[in-house]
Amino acid sequence: xxxxxxxxxxxxxxxxxxxxxxxxxxxxxxxxxxxxxxxxxxxxxxxxxxxxxxxxxxxxxxxxxxxxxxxxxxxxxxxxxxxxxxxxxxxxxxxxxxxxxxxxxxxxxxxxxxxxxxxxxxxxxxxxxxxxxxxxxxxxxxxxxxxxxxxxxxxxxxxxxxxxxxxxxxxxxxxxxxxxxxxxxxxxxxxxxxxxxxxxxxxxxxxxxxxxxxxxxxxxxxxxxxxxxxxxxxxxxxxxxxxxxxxxxxxxxxxxxxxxxxxxxxxxxxxxxxxxxxxxxxxxxxxxxxxxxxxxxxxxxxxxxxxxxxxxxxxxxxxxxxxx
Amino acid sequence: xxxxxxxxxxxxxxxxxxxxxxxxxxxxxxxxxxxxxxxxxxxxxxxxxxxxxxxxxxxxxxxxxxxxxxxxxxxxxxxxxxxxxxxxxxxxxxxxxxxxxxxxxxxxxxxxxxxxxxxxxxxxxxxxxxxxxxxxxxxxxxxxxxxxxxxxxxxxxxxxxxxxxxxxxxxxxxxxxxxxxxxxxxxxxxxxxxxxxxxxxxxxxxxxxxxxxxxxxxxxxxxxxxxxxxxxxxxxxxxxxxxxxxxxxxxxxxxxxxxxxxxxxxxxxxxxxxxxxxxxxxxxxxxxxxxxxxxxxxxxxxxxxxxxxxxxxxxxxxxxxxxxxxxxxxxxxxxxxxxxxxx
Numbered sequence: 001x002x003x004x005x006x007x008x009x010x011x012x013x014x015x016x017x018x019x020x021x022x023x024x025x026x027x028x029x030x031x032x033x034x035x036x037x038x039x040x041x042x043x044x045x046x047x048x049x050x051x052x053x054x055x056x057x058x059x060x061x062x063x064x065x066x067x068x069x070x071x072x073x074x075x076x077x078x079x080x081x082x083x084x085x086x087x088x089x090x091x092x093x094x095x096x097x098x099x100x101x102x103x104x105x106x107x108x109x110x111x112x113x114x115x116x117x118x119x120x121x122x123x124x125x126x127x128x129x130x131x132x133x134x135x136x137x138x139x140x141x142x143x144x145x146x147x148x149x150x151x152x153x154x155x156x157x158x159x160x161x162x163x164x165x166x167x168x169x170x171x172x173x174x175x176x177x178x179x180x181x182x183x184x185x186x187x188x189x190x191x192x193x194x195x196x197x198x199x200x201x202x203x204x205x206x207x208x209x210x211x212x213x214x215x216x217x218x219x220x221x222x223x224x225x226x227x228x229x230x231x232x233x234x235x236x237x238x239x240x241x242x243x244x245x246x247x248x249x250x251x252x253x254x255x256x257x258x259x260x261x262x263x264x265x266x267x268x269x270x271x272x273x274x275x276x277x278x279x280x281x282x283x284x285x286x287x288x289x290x291x292x293x294x295x296x297x298x299x300x301x302x303x304x305x306x307x308x309x310x311x312x313x314x315x316x317x318x319x320x321x322x323x324x
Numbered sequence: 325x326x327x328x329x330x331x332x333x334x335x336x337x338x339x340x341x342x343x344x345x346x347x348x349x350x351x352x353x354x355x356x357x358x359x360x361x362x363x364x365x366x367x368x369x370x371x372x373x374x375x376x377x378x379x380x381x382x383x384x385x386x387x388x389x390x391x392x393x394x395x396x397x398x399x400x401x402x403x404x405x406x407x408x409x410x411x412x413x414x415x416x417x418x419x420x421x422x423x424x425x426x427x428x429x430x431x432x433x434x435x436x437x438x439x440x441x442x443x444x445x446x447x448x449x450x451x452x453x454x455x456x457x458x459x460x461x462x463x464x465x466x467x468x469x470x471x472x473x474x475x476x477x478x479x480x481x482x483x484x485x486x487x488x489x490x491x492x493x494x495x496x497x498x499x500x501x502x503x504x505x506x507x508x509x510x511x512x513x514x515x516x517x518x519x520x521x522x523x524x525x526x527x528x529x530x531x532x533x534x535x536x537x538x539x540x541x542x543x544x545x546x547x548x549x550x551x552x553x554x555x556x557x558x559x560x561x562x563x564x565x566x567x568x569x570x571x572x573x574x575x576x577x578x579x580x581x582x583x584x585x586x587x588x589x590x591x592x593x594x595x596x597x598x599x600x601x602x603x604x605x606x607x608x609x610x611x612x613x614x615x616x617x618x619x620x621x622x623x624x625x626x627x628x629x630x631x632x633x634x635x636x637x638x639x640x641x642x643x644x645x646x647x648x649x650x651x652x653x654x655x656x657x658x659x660x661x662x663x664x665x666x667x
Contacts, residue, residue, distance in 0.1 A: 043520060043521060044519055157610055159610060160610075187383040187384050187546065187611070188546060188548070188587065188590055188591050189383060189586070189587060189590045189606065189607040189611075190383075190610065191590075192590035192592070192604050192605065192606035192607065193606040193607070193608075195592065195604065195606070196604075196606050214519065214520060215520075215592075216520070216594060217591070217592040217593060217594045218592050220592065220594055221592035221603075221604055244594065254521065255520055255521060256594075258520060258521055258523070258524035259524075259549065259594065260524075260527065260549040260550050260552065260553035261594060263553065265552055265553050265554075265555075265572060265573070266531065266553070266554070268532075269524040269527055269553070270524065271521070271524040271525045271528055272521040272524070275489055275491065275492075275522070276519065276521070
C-alpha cells in the first residue's frame with residue numbers, strides 16, 4: 001500500500017474551561033489515502049467536528065491541540081506557525097461547513113469571494129480568475145455559472161449556496177477536503193443531488209474527502225471507510241460495508257438497531273438507554289459502559305484499540321464476529 | 325370506516341407581504357418590491373379518523389408546517405376550515421381565535437418552545453390551571469403525574485429548561501401538551517433536532533403514549549423513515565398541495581405519484597442485506613418558488629414523465645387503490661371521476 005496522504009496519530013484537542021478540561025478529542029489516529037472518502041460518524045459532542053477543525057488548525061482558545069501528530073505528505077502540521085498554516089489552508093486542505101449562509105460573505109458577489117480565495121495563494125488576473133471560478137461552479141452543478149458569478153449569496157437557494165461553498169473549497173485543487181455536515185441543513189432531494197455530485201467530483205479530481213455526519217445512511221452512501229466516534233475517541237473503524245453489516249462495538253450496533261428502518265412500522269425501536277456523556281464528566285474507563293448491556297468490571301479500564309485486518313474497535317466485549 | 329374525527333375542508337393559506345408605505349410608493353414607481361403572496365397551502369382537504377396517526381411529509385417550503393399549524397388552530401386559514409367532530413378549531417373574526425383545547429402542538433426545537441425563565445412545573449401547570457382542568461392546589465401532583473408519564477422524574481418540576489438535555493426537553497414539551505388532555509396532537513418535526521440514539525427513545529415514547537391515551541396525531545417530518553415508523557397513513561405534500569395520500573405501507577411500497585417515487589429514491593437507505601450498501605437517486609432541479617407556483621402540476625418541471633397537459637391543468641386527486649389517492653394526470657384511475665378541469 002502506498003504511503004497515506006494524511007496520517008493522524010494520537011491527536012488530542014482539549015478545551016480548558018472553568019468547568020475543567022474538556023477532552024473533546026482524545027487520542028484519535030487514522031490514515032487517509034489520496035482520493036479516498038472517509039466517513040466520520042458520531043452524535044453531537046462526540047468530537048467529530050473538533051477532529052475536523054483540528055486538521056485545519058482551526059481550534060481557537062480555550063481549545064488547544066495538546067498532543068499528537070498530523071502529517072500531510074511528509075509535513076507535520078501541528079506546531080506550524082500561523083502563516084504557514086494559512087498558506088496550506090485552502091490550497092492543500094479545505095473545509096466545507098454545515099451552514100453555507102454563514103460561510104459565504106453576504107455583501108460580496110460570488111466572483112469577488114472566489115477571487116479572494118484564489119488570490120490568497122497565487123497571482124491571478126481578474127479575467128483568468130473569473131474563468132476558473134465559472135469552471136468550478138459548473139463542476140459543482142450550478143447552471144449558467146458565468147452569469148451567476150455576479151450574484152450575491154442571498155440570491156441563491158440553500159442547496160445552490162452549499163454548492164458555491166463546495167466550489168470555493170475546490171478552487172485551489174486541495175488534496176483533502178473536510179466537509180462538516182454539509183448536507184444536514186438541506187432537503188432530502190437536494191442532499192441526494194449534492195451527494196451524487198461529491199462522489200463524481202472526488203472520482204474525477206482525486207481529492208480525498210473526510211465527510212463528517214451524524215447520519216449513518218448518508219455516510220454509507222459516500223464513504224468507503226468509516227470511523228465511529230464516541231466521547232472523543234474512535235470506537236470503531238473499518239470498511240463501511242463490513243462495519244455496518246457486522247458492527248463489533250456495541251455503540252455502533254446500538255446506533256444501527258435504533259434506526260426506524262430496523263423495526264417493523266409501529267413496533268418499539270431498540271434504543272440505547274441513557275444519554276451521551278457530557279465531556280465535563282466522562283465516566284471512568286470505557287465512556288460507553290454506563291449505556292452498554294455488555295459492560296462488566298473490565299470496562300472500568302479504558303479499552304485499547306483492537307486491530308484485525310482493515311478493522312479496529314475499542315471494546316473489551318466486542319459483538320460476535322458473524323459466521324463467515 | 326368510522327366517521328371522520330378531524331375534517332380539513334379545502335384549506336388554503338396565503339401570506340401577503342407586509343408592505344410599508346415606502347414599499348407601496350417604490351412599487352408604484354417600478355421598484356423591485358415583492359407584492360405577490362406566498363401560497364403556502366392551496367386547497368387541501370383531509371379527514372382523520374379517531375386514533376389515527378397521519379404522517380405529513382415534504383421538503384421545506386411545501387407547506388407541511390403551515391398545514392399543521394392550521395390543524396392545531398394556531399394559524400387562521402385564508403380559506404377553508406378545520407373541525408374536530410364538526411366543531412371548528414378556530415372561530416371569530418379578525419383575528420380568529422383558537423376555540424378548543426382538544427388539539428395541542430409540539431414543536432421542533434425544544435430549546436425555543438420552552439420559556440427559559442419558567443420552572444418546568446409552572447410551564448406544565450399554566451395551561452391546565454387557566455382552563456380549569458386542575459385546581460391550583462392539585463397542580464403539583466397533576467404535573468408530577470405527567471412528568472412520570474413521559475419518563476422524567478417528578479422533581480424535574482422544580483428545575484429550569486436549561487438543566488435538561490435536548491431529548492429531555494422534548495419530553496417536557498410533550499408533557500406540557502398532554503397536560504391539556506388533548507384528543508389530537510400535532511407534532512412538527514419533534515425528533516429532527518435530536519441525536520440518533522435519543523431519537524429512538526422519543527419515538528418509542530410517542531408510540532407508547534399514542535396507544536395509552538388513544539391520541540389522534542398529525543406527525544410532520546421530512547424524514548421518511550421516521551414517518552413510516554409512526555404513521556398509519558401518510559400524505560406527501562409538494563408546493564402547498566397534497567400530491568399523494570394513502571396507508572403508510574402502500575405509499576412506501578407502491579408509491580404512485582412520480583414525486584413520491586423520486587422522493588423515496590432520493591433518500592440514502594441502509595440496505596445491508598445486499599452487496600450494495602446504500603443506494604439513492606437524486607431528483608433533478610429544485611423546488612419552485614411558492615411565490616409563483618408553475619401552472620398545471622407543480623412538479624412538471626422536475627418530472628421525467630411530464631406531458632403537455634401537465635403544464636396546463638392542475639391534476640385532481642384520484643383513487644389509485646384502497647384509501648390511496650394521488651394527483652397525477654398519468655395515473656390510470658381505478659375509479660376516475662371526470663370533472664371539468666381534468667378530462
